[in-house]
Amino acid sequence: MDAILNGILTSQHSDSLKKKLITKVTENSSKPQPVHVIRSVLQISSSWFLQGESDIAVSEGLQVYISWAKYNLKTFEAFFDREFLLSLFSYRGKQEANAVLLLEASMELLQRSSSYSGHVKVVEAKAISYVREHPSIDCLTNFVNFLSKFRECLPKGDFVSTFCVSLIHSLSMCSIPQDHTEIFKYIKNVDRICFLIHDIWNNADSDVIMDSLKAIFGIISAIEETEPSFCLGAVVRNIPEKMIEVIVKYAIGSNVDNTRMTTALQRVVDWLQWPTATNVHMWIITFFRSLAGAKKYSILITVTETKVEQVCQKLEFSAVREGALSVLTHMLLGFQHSPEPFHKILPQMVKIIEILTKENTTMLKQLSDLLHCCFFLHAGYPDLYDPILEALKGIAPSSEEIKSRLEESHWQVQQSGTSKYVSKVTQRSETGKTGLFNLGNTCFMNSILQALFMCDSFRRDTLSYQASPDQPVISQLQQVFAFLSQTQRPAYAPMTFSRMTRPSWFVAGHQQDCSEYLRYLLDQIHEQERTRQKKEKLAKELADSENQATEETATDTDSCDKKSVITSLIEDHFGGIMVTTVTCLNCKTQSSRKEEFSDIPLAFPEYKPIITQESGDKTKPETEPKTQCLHLNDLLQYYLKPERLTGDNQYFCDKCESLQDGERRISIVQPPEHLIVTLLRFSYDPKIHARSKIFQEVKYPRTLILPKNQATETKNANSRRSLRSAVSRQIEKCGVDLNTQKGEVYGLNAVVVHSGTSSESGHYYAYSRHSLFQDPESVMTTLSDCTDEDGIDFLQDKWYLFNDNRVSYAQYNSFCSVTQRFTKDTAYLLFYKRIDPQNSENGGVDLNKSIRPSEVDPPLQDKLRQLVSKDNALYLQEQEVSEQKRASRKRPVSQTSSWFYKQDEDQGPPGSCGGSSGFDSSGPRFVF
Numbered sequence: 001m002d003a004i005l006n007g008i009l010t011s012q013h014s015d016s017l018k019k020k021l022i023t024k025v026t027e028n029s030s031k032p033q034p035v036h037v038i039r040s041v042l043q044i045s046s047s048w049f050l051q052g053e054s055d056i057a058v059s060e061g062l063q064v065y066i067s068w069a070k071y072n073l074k075t076f077e078a079f080f081d082r083e084f085l086l087s088l089f090s091y092r093g094k095q096e097a098n099a100v101l102l103l104e105a106s107m108e109l110l111q112r113s114s115s116y117s118g119h120v121k122v123v124e125a126k127a128i129s130y131v132r133e134h135p136s137i138d139c140l141t142n143f144v145n146f147l148s149k150f151r152e153c154l155p156k157g158d159f160v161s162t163f164c165v166s167l168i169h170s171l172s173m174c175s176i177p178q179d180h181t182e183i184f185k186y187i188k189n190v191d192r193i194c195f196l197i198h199d200i201w202n203n204a205d206s207d208v209i210m211d212s213l214k215a216i217f218g219i220i221s222a223i224e225e226t227e228p229s230f231c232l233g234a235v236v237r238n239i240p241e242k243m244i245e246v247i248v249k250y251a252i253g254s255n256v257d258n259t260r261m262t263t264a265l266q267r268v269v270d271w272l273q274w275p276t277a278t279n280v281h282m283w284i285i286t287f288f289r290s291l292a293g294a295k296k297y298s299i300l301i302t303v304t305e306t307k308v309e310q311v312c313q314k315l316e317f318s319a320v321r322e323g324a325l326s327v328l329t330h331m332l333l334g335f336q337h338s339p340e341p342f343h344k345i346l347p348q349m350v351k352i353i354e355i356l357t358k359e360n361t362t363m364l365k366q367l368s369d370l371l372h373c374c375f376f377l378h379a380g381y382p383d384l385y386d387p388i389l390e391a392l393k394g395i396a397p398s399s400e401e402i403k404s405r406l407e408e409s410h411w412q413v414q415q416s417g418t419s420k421y422v423s424k425v426t427q428r429s430e431t432g433k434t435g436l437f438n439l440g441n442t443c444f445m446n447s448i449l450q451a452l453f454m455c456d457s458f459r460r461d462t463l464s465y466q467a468s469p470d471q472p473v474i475s476q477l478q479q480v481f482a483f484l485s486q487t488q489r490p491a492y493a494p495m496t497f498s499r500m501t502r503p504s505w506f507v508a509g510h511q512q513d514c515s516e517y518l519r520y521l522l523d524q525i526h527e528q529e530r531t532r533q534k535k536e537k538l539a540k541e542l543a544d545s546e547n548q549a550t551e552e553t554a555t556d557t558d559s560c561d562k563k564s565v566i567t568s569l570i571e572d573h574f575g576g577i578m579v580t581t582v583t584c585l586n587c588k589t590q591s592s593r594k595e596e597f598s599d600i601p602l603a604f605p606e607y608k609p610i611i612t613q614e615s616g617d618k619t620k621p622e623t624e625p626k627t628q629c630l631h632l633n634d635l636l637q638y639y640l641k642p643e644r645l646t647g648d649n650q651y652f653c654d655k656c657e658s659l660q661d662g663e664r665r666i667s668i669v670q671p672p673e674h675l676i677v678t679l680l681r682f683s684y685d686p687k688i689h690a691r692s693k694i695f696q697e698v699k700y701p702r703t704l705i706l707p708k709n710q711a712t713e714t715k716n717a718n719s720r721r722s723l724r725s726a727v728s729r730q731i732e733k734c735g736v737d738l739n740t741q742k743g744e745v746y747g748l749n750a751v752v753v754h755s756g757t758s759s760e761s762g763h764y765y766a767y768s769r770h771s772l773f774q775d776p777e778s779v780m781t782t783l784s785d786c787t788d789e790d791g792i793d794f795l796q797d798k799w800y801l802f803n804d805n806r807v808s809y810a811q812y813n814s815f816c817s818v819t820q821r822f823t824k825d826t827a828y829l830l831f832y833k834r835i836d837p838q839n840s841e842n843g844g845v846d847l848n849k850s851i852r853p854s855e856v857d858p859p860l861q862d863k864l865r866q867l868v869s870k871d872n873a874l875y876l877q878e879q880e881v882s883e884q885k886r887a888s889r890k891r892p893v894s895q896t897s898s899w900f901y902k903q904d905e906d907q908g909p910p911g912s913c914g915g916s917s918g919f920d921s922s923g924p925r926f927v928f
Contacts, residue, residue: 022060029068038075041068049102050095058095062105069109077113080106085119089126097138104146123153128166135170141189144196154200161208164197165215168235172219172228190231191276198238209239213247221256221264233271233280241282248286252294262299265291269307272314272324281323285330292334292411295883297876300411304331304341312345315352315367318359325363329370333409337488337872339378339865346384353391368395369405376402403432412488412879434484435491435805439498443804444514447766448521449494450802451750451831452477453484454768455674458573464858465569470535471528473521474569476500482864485857488872491805513759514752515599515678515829522598526570533566574598577670579709582645584653586660594669599676599829602635604694629697632704632830635679637739640666640707667709671744674771675706675832682759693757693826697819700830702748702793702812703727707740723837726780727792734789746832747773747795751815754828762824765803767815769795771833790816794835 004025013021029041041064048061069076088099103123110116130143144167147154155163171193177186201209216235219228239247251264265287271280291299308331314324328345335341349371356364371392375385376399397405429435436446453459459481467475476497483492503520506512567575581592643664645651651662681694705728727745728738749771756762773794786792790812801810818825860868 018056019060022064026064026067029064029071033072035075038068038072039079042076042079046102049098050091051093052095058098062098062101065102066105066109069106073109073113076106077110077115080110080115080119082118082122085122086126089130096134097136097142100139100142100146104142104149107146107150120150120152123150124155127153127155128159128163131163131167131170135173137174137186137189140167140170140174140193144193148196148199160200160204161211164200164208164212167193167197168212168215168232169219171235172216172232173226174229174231176229176231186231187275190234194234194237197235206243209243210247210250213239213243214250217247217251217264220267221251221260223260223263228267230267230270230273233268233274233277236271236283237276237278237280239279241286244279244283244286245290248283248290251287252290252296258296258299261291261296262302265299265303266307269303269311269327272311272320272327275319277320278323281326284327288330288334295876295880297411297873297880300334301873301876304335305344308332308341309344309348312348312352315348316355321360321363325366325370329366330409332370332374333377333405334411336377336406336410337876338869339374340869342374342378343384346388349388350391353388365395368392369397369401372396373402373405377406411876429490429807431800431807431809433800433802433807434487434489435802435807436484437491437493438804439493439495440509441511442498443764444512444517445494445498445501446804447752447764447802448514448518448829449480449484449497450766451752451768451829453481454750454770454800455573455831455833456771458569458674459485460857461569461573463860463864466861468532470532471525473501473524473528477525478861478864479867482860482868483871486860486865486868486872487875489875511759511761511763513682514754514764515601518676518829519599522570522574526568529568529570533568570598571596573673574676576668576672576675578666578668581665581667582651583663583665584651584656584660585662587653587655589653589655591654598672599678600636600639601678601680602632602639603680604630604635604696605638629699631736632677632698632700633736633738635698636707640668668707669709671706671708671834673834674749675704675746675834677830677832679826679828679830681754681826681828693754693759695819695823695826698827700748700751700816700827701731701736701789702795703731703789703835704746704748704832705731705738705740705743706746706832707738707743709742723780723835726783730783730786730792731789734787734792736789745794745835747771747793747835748830749795749833750829750831751827752829752831753815753818753825755822755825757824764828765801767799767801767810768831769797769799772796773833773835777837795833 025041033041045061045064045068048057049065050061052058052061069080085103088103091099107116107119107123110119127143127147131140134140134143154160171190174190177183197212201212213236216232220232222228236244251261256264265284268280268284268287271277272284274280288300291297308328311324311328311331314320315328332342353364353367356367371388375389436449438446462474462478463481463485465474465478467478476494480492480494480497483489483494501517501521501524502508503517506517576597577594578597579592579594581590583590645662645664650659651664652658653660653662679698683692683694705724724743724745728740728743732738750766750768752764752766754762754764773796779792779794783792797812799810799812799815801808801815815827819827859865
């Protein structure tokens, strides 16, 4: 009979005829046949099914085998012995996966036989080795189908875990077919395998699941040339969230180096591509949070940078879109130290938005929220953001929602599941502002830098300025501003800036006068820019002289040069012009001299203590006499008050050709954009032979009228004139005597406070707010309702206290009365911003909330951006190393830190110079 079958198969007949002939032979299986014939047919039919070269051999071989076995069970039972069974498990050949199908068909026929239980034990014993030795999707699928039908063949006891681990290892080696038509079959087969694994897990204890998950982690963390199949994502799709946290904790707590951990997480991200891996995003996010909590930032940086584009691309496909968006959101909102990953995905965004607009408006809203958070976080790139904003068509979250999401998503606020320790040293101020380290009595510099930084137009122009190599000071100031804007560090240490801008007569490590430092700093920036302008002008004139064809052309060029006035950055923002006029009281001749100024020094007029009246006619001074609280306007009038030049101070009149009594008068003819006022609190005391401090309290208003002397005002000044008139009238109604007919309106921007008794000691700190102002017209509509001059305010009433590396929120009333509460703390420098109706911000823009490119700082120049981004990455690495050292010591770390001490307004001055700077520096420290 076997010869007949071989003859039919090797004949030249058509396949249809061959099938009919083989069917005839098969029908004979129901008739009595000799044992050797039955065995020979079983042998040849099983050989066809396992080794057949043609489709008909494979398909007909199984049918012949089943039919002859079914009608000849006793002979078949003897044929299908232990040896034949073992041969199926060890079979290697073209139809390797068919060995399990042959096993399945045989076991179905033998279920009632006496040999069945023995065969079950053999299969159970060989199950683990089979899945290890047959890492192909067809073999595994057929074997899993067999085990699902014959569950008694599943390994038991301690071997359950080993079987699952072996099955997972083999599945990881099942490569995805290149033929797209085979992919759906492949997906179904993987799901069938995973279903058996999940079924085993459901009926086993948690140790089996844990062993399987550990095996998966070992597979994906292995550094090998062959990538494990990302179909492993289907294995973990039904794991409870609690178990996810357990395995992630195990993975991070194990002795796995960063390279392997990075590889593992990158491969988990690859699982997002698997359409049935429904909860993979939970794994990825849990990994990210736990790694952030453990301060393993280098892994997070690498994975985000290498995988963010791949994750974003998955938003195009509905099957994996939800998980991809969750992971993309966590990546971008956590990666706050650089815009690079966000900018990588922008080219894909318009296309994705178009797809979501048609397919899923709910996810479009989620994507819009994410994008707006990133616009806010990495503001200042209109060329990149405008097309996306246009595509989103106004879909945006509120600024409060944006700020809240960014704060809760930052890597540095994630807590590790393996440790309750959260280092306060890594926390930024709740204000979002960056502090400045005290480098050893450098609070005089820090307070000035913070005040200048909050002068918004000056900061913007400084960051946009294209400095030359001959302008090192402005270059360093740009760097300081860049770090204050975008560093992830709680505080920045401006060491290079300090060395470069410290006057030669300032002794390092000693306290200095912040007003003197400010003047020196502004002068350095101004002079270096002037030097550059002179060089450029000289070079231009030299080039023009070589190219001029006629004398007439040269004359025209000179004429144009004389008409053009080139100003410097400092002149544009802080430069003003005043005129000093001296009048001879004898001949009435006047002589005038124009002077540029960057600050106005206001001296204190002599004052007498206030005496309290006792009952009766007696008077008795208080134990500590109070002094009259002066108004800043009083000091301005005192400064601008005409001065008599008599006696030893007579004036030499050129017309009279002799010394004459005179009168000197100062008038401001060109007010600056940012007015700096210095209160001259330090004077030389001959009694003690040292500079002493005047502690008299001064009322400095939110809105100031600076007297200005100008004969005529242009039509363009009408709006400023009407504003000034309205504000002046209301201020005088509030009881302040301005004593001026013309002037400019200014809003208080910053106050530098000195705490101490002399300029050579003590501490400086600053109160400041952004210098943006609302539309003056909107303020003027409520102007008449103000009964107190403090109610007149054109700037946003959101104040900050900058105290070296500590930054906190503040209130105007708290620092206005600081001298009453802390007698050594007095306002020293005042910064005012000119209120110009022509340059007001739209609708009271808040730089802390705005996401519109026109309202925020310009994008950092490439050099600065790279510098800050590199340092942000370095800072994350520093935190990672610090956490590793802390974990290795395994002992509690102090939770207290004077760095982040929150000052109570009524417990004393907010800080002291030299304390809690974190730097060991030489020189004396003055603490009050």
